[in-house]
Amino acid sequence: MKISLKILLVGLALAGLQFGLSGCVADVGVEGGGGGVYYGGGPWFNDGPWIGGGHWGGGERGGGYIHPRR
């Protein structure tokens, strides 16, 4: 193998290693928890059931008062 090719491969391997270690593609937990939600460039909090949405519960009664009163 040519020396130039070896250098290129070693360089790319190093780059790949740093990419993998940087957490760019993997979920990073917060304080040891589960998957972290990225916000502002890093994990801010752990994802969890509390953040999951659900179908609207207002039913047929409508939506309360929906106008700001000045």
Place this chain on the structure above:
Amino acid sequence: MKNAKTCRLATLLALMATVGFGIPSSARAATFPSLNNPATGSSHQGKFVWVDLFTGDPVAAANFYSRLFGWTVTSLDQNGRAYLVLRNGDRPVAGVVSRSASSRKKLSRWIPYISVGDIASSVGKATAAGGVVHAPVRNFPDRGFQAIIGDNEGSPVGLLQSASGDAADSEPAVGDWNWFELYGKNPQAASAFYAQAIGYQATPDTRGERKDDFELSIGGVARAGVAPVPDREGSSRGWLAVVRVADIDATVAQATSLGGEVDLAPRAAALGSRFAVISDPTGGTVGLVQYVDNSNPANRP
């Protein structure tokens, strides 16, 4: 000679790749746009000033809302993950955040942020009133200090101490957030929580026939409502953010054509307006309101 050139080129490429990937993540993350530019220099405790959609499919959600409301979408690189900023005209109105990989098939949720002057104090009052901290206070440059708490019934809501102050109150334009309503099991207890945590005055809303609704106001300005959620399986508690639209029937029809669902078909609401609730294709739920004569009925004599 040719080999020497190739060798130098390969070495240079390897060096660039190594250095490029090795830059600390924080140095490559774009900062959020400030809420107000220029800064206002004033804070409006209790005002709802930002909304984030936490979703498993940010692109699908952003496409839906941009087509539905005419919002434009800007992507900020957040260390390899995009934070999408939604703008109504030139004003940023919301963000779209990707959930973790393990939760990407769960339903999305809009979380509004309430302006506070001292976020540490407000978080302390919230926990003392029975709330929990989901996302700890953190300073996001140009945006400000943010936290997400769960209220006394577990509904998530954000707190935001804006670095650029808060905008003055004005009539919501078409495409702006118009109102925020909390649906809870016990509106009176939930109202008491927000009164303690934020400093709202919680009063029974006597403007209509419903006698178990509450209004959260501060400084004489109504900021939100609290209404009961039906006691039935499948009903979800939480905050509903409401967007003003020009033609509610057309908006609902378009939402359906874009893959959304209609949770509540357009109907007459308080003060002569029309109201509906829809869900985007990822499950995020928003309310819609149309002023019947193109003016805020709450301001009519």
